[in-house]
Amino acid sequence: MRAMEWCEARANDRRVAWLVVLVICFGIMFSVTRPIANGDLSWHLALGRYISETGSIPDTEVFTHTAKGAPMVAHEWLSQLAMYQAVEAWGVLGVRWLCAVLASVVVLALFAWLRRDGVPPALALLGTLAYVAVAQGRFQVRPHMFHLLIFIALYGYLFVHRPKLRPRELIGIIFATTVWLNIHSAGLIFPALVVLYVAVECLQQLFGWRQPESSDLGEGKWQRLAILALGVVAASLITPHQFRVFPYVMESIEVNTASSEWLPITSFWDRRERMQFSVEAFWLIGGLTWLVALGSIRRVSSSLLAVVLALSFMPLTAQRHLSVYFAPVLFSFGELARWLRRQPAGRTRAAVQGTISVAALITVLVMTPQLLNFPRDLEWIGRYPSSSHNFSDHVFPVGAVDFLNKVRLESRLYHPARWGGYIEWETHGSYPTFSDGRWVTIGKKIMSDGYGIEVRAASTFSKLDEYGINLLLVPRGWTEEATGWKRGWLTLFENVNAGVYLRNTPETRSDLERVREYYVFEGVPFDPVFGFDEHIAYKWNNGWARRFRVERTHLDQFRMSETTVIRSGGNRVNGW
Numbered sequence: 001m002r003a004m005e006w007c008e009a010r011a012n013d014r015r016v017a018w019l020v021v022l023v024i025c026f027g028i029m030f031s032v033t034r035p036i037a038n039g040d041l042s043w044h045l046a047l048g049r050y051i052s053e054t055g056s057i058p059d060t061e062v063f064t065h066t067a068k069g070a071p072m073v074a075h076e077w078l079s080q081l082a083m084y085q086a087v088e089a090w091g092v093l094g095v096r097w098l099c100a101v102l103a104s105v106v107v108l109a110l111f112a113w114l115r116r117d118g119v120p121p122a123l124a125l126l127g128t129l130a131y132v133a134v135a136q137g138r139f140q141v142r143p144h145m146f147h148l149l150i151f152i153a154l155y156g157y158l159f160v161h162r163p164k165l166r167p168r169e170l171i172g173i174i175f176a177t178t179v180w181l182n183i184h185s186a187g188l189i190f191p192a193l194v195v196l197y198v199a200v201e202c203l204q205q206l207f208g209w210r211q212p213e214s215s216d217l218g219e220g221k222w223q224r225l226a227i228l229a230l231g232v233v234a235a236s237l238i239t240p241h242q243f244r245v246f247p248y249v250m251e252s253i254e255v256n257t258a259s260s261e262w263l264p265i266t267s268f269w270d271r272r273e274r275m276q277f278s279v280e281a282f283w284l285i286g287g288l289t290w291l292v293a294l295g296s297i298r299r300v301s302s303s304l305l306a307v308v309l310a311l312s313f314m315p316l317t318a319q320r321h322l323s324v325y326f327a328p329v330l331f332s333f334g335e336l337a338r339w340l341r342r343q344p345a346g347r348t349r350a351a352v353q354g355t356i357s358v359a360a361l362i363t364v365l366v367m368t369p370q371l372l373n374f375p376r377d378l379e380w381i382g383r384y385p386s387s388s389h390n391f392s393d394h395v396f397p398v399g400a401v402d403f404l405n406k407v408r409l410e411s412r413l414y415h416p417a418r419w420g421g422y423i424e425w426e427t428h429g430s431y432p433t434f435s436d437g438r439w440v441t442i443g444k445k446i447m448s449d450g451y452g453i454e455v456r457a458a459s460t461f462s463k464l465d466e467y468g469i470n471l472l473l474v475p476r477g478w479t480e481e482a483t484g485w486k487r488g489w490l491t492l493f494e495n496v497n498a499g500v501y502l503r504n505t506p507e508t509r510s511d512l513e514r515v516r517e518y519y520v521f522e523g524v525p526f527d528p529v530f531g532f533d534e535h536i537a538y539k540w541n542n543g544w545a546r547r548f549r550v551e552r553t554h555l556d557q558f559r560m561s562e563t564t565v566i567r568s569g570g571n572r573v574n575g576w
Contacts, residue, residue: 017121021111021128025104028132028139029097035392036096040437041141042391043421044076045095046429048084051077057240061441063424065412065432066467072441073241073248075185079143092390096141102149103139107132109149110326113156117334118341127333131326134281138323147184150176152326154190158217159197159304160330165218165228174231178238185245189324191232193307198222198229201303209302216301248440264316278322286312289328292335300335396422397498399549400473404431404500407492407518409511411470411502416454417447419473434467470503471511491531495549 043063051057057077061070074080086095110131114124138144154176163169180187202222204210212220218228239245289312293305308331314321391398397419405427413431415423420436435442435450449467453460456478464472472478472489476497479489492515493500502508502515512528519526522544525536538545545551 014115014121017125018111020125021108024129024132025107028103028107029100035395036092036141036390037392037395038140038142039395039418039421041421042423042425043436043438044080044143045084045087045092046421046424047074047077048080048082048087049425050429051081052084052088059241063429063433064420064435064442064446066434066446067442068432070441070443071244072438073185073244075239075241075245075248076143076183077240078179078182079146079184082146083143096390099139099141099145102145106139106145106149106152106326109152109156110329113152113160113330114333116156117160117330117337119333119337120340123333123337123340127329130281130285131329134278134285134325135323137278138320143184144186144323147180147186148323150180150183151187151190151324154180155193155327156330158194159307159327160334162215162217165221165224170224170227170231173228174235177232177235181236181245182239185248188236188245191229191236193310194232195229196310197303197307198225200306201225201301204302264318278319282315282322282325285325285328285332286315288336289332292332296335304331391422393549394497397473397475399495399547400493400498400500401426402548403493404473407511407514409471409502409514411508411511412468413471413473414450414453414464414467414469415473416475417450423473434469470505470508472499472501474499474501490528491533493532493548494534496551497549 046063047058050062051074057074058072059074061067061072083095083098086098090097107128111124111128114127115121119127138148154173157163158173165173177187177190180190197217201212201220202225205212205220205222214220218224236245237243241248289308293300293309297305308327311324311327314324393399397415401423404423408430413423414434417435417437420433423431423433424436435446439447449463453463454474457463476494476499479491479499479501488504489501490504490512491499492502502511504512516526516528519532522541524541524544526532534545534550538550
């Protein structure tokens, strides 16, 4: 009993609660030490670089050869520019730290808003932990981290702080909304929520469901609320793309349905890619929110209930919306705190003790994976402090793209869509890509055709002919498994996870000559008839081979064939 009393006293000490939240943020910060595996970051950085170098925001496609000139909505241009400027200042590692700081500030802001709403430290800590469990998968190195931070700041200011909406406050909110909509088009959620709130509030006053109070947003005065709604709606149009963003968002929702992040959270029970405890935390927070909403429906403003319930249902349409679950947390834990204050001391004590137990359990469950990864994170910091290890060489064709940068070929390139952004970023646009993660801009047909080639469909080679592809950058083993792999393709480079292949025709002769000259310069054998061979390359120049991820451990898995020995000719180098 004394131990529980001590724990209760410590849990209700705001300094201890803040310390635990800071430990959680520390775990989030350390996650940036792992190499990037997200394929979208690269094209975000490439667009930021394009905007910085040209001083203009593109409205047509500029990176791909398949959709060049197609209409494009650069709806994240401001955050992409900010991320690129961070890279310019501190390297790619810098932008990773920047996004980690943003994620940490989001967690700190949620805890601060809970405390601002009068939630006791133990209960506020429990709410923060529950949110981290449900939203951890959305803490990524991507522009939406800027969106999430401004979302929680504006939402808390409007619906927790509830300003009176005097002119200065209205101008500040409208200005922040304008910035937000240039950071990320998902900011359209905010004007929609404000319009929903104002509409329900006006109906509530019209039918006398609840009289406005001085503590309500704008003191419940419909004139101020109407100005707020009109202002944030107008702010959504103060962007370079203006009205075009609305059809873009609708089309984006339609074409991205094949992506796992657009699947409803209910479909993630048995999927390997779901984040640990995210589904369970979703039902915990959602169930609590709906229960509290039913219990307080006659006391709480219907307009606030409408906003909270709308946000609580969003993950049922797409699991990427789990990041908005700070709103149900703020509402339900705030109402629980007010309910506890009305209870007898004994019941409050029992509730606090239960809260401590659940918070401790969630802390252990959420933080255990971070603690298990801590030694590996320290290893990454010690071994790979340089920018050359920012992107995972197990996910991206790091060595193959380095090779392409060296030889500067001119043939039209095909590659899997997940590598498109990385190629755009690392080659500085010198290799127009086939496609990347921007489904709406690239178009369904190109994305579908590209996927068909990637999985080696029956129409693979006819599609390559249709798009005029003479150069392939594909995963290692793609050629062995492709049905009907044609002769006439020459291996230019292969390593542990990728290969570069050129169609051997008169029109590609100049590219082949560039490759031959490059290998002569590097002292690496290259046969224009049989192409590149990893084993020979490693044997003749293992320094070059290791630099381009031609790894000994990989080569040891294969037995050097007699053909390789014959092909080498003992001392045959660049056998022209």
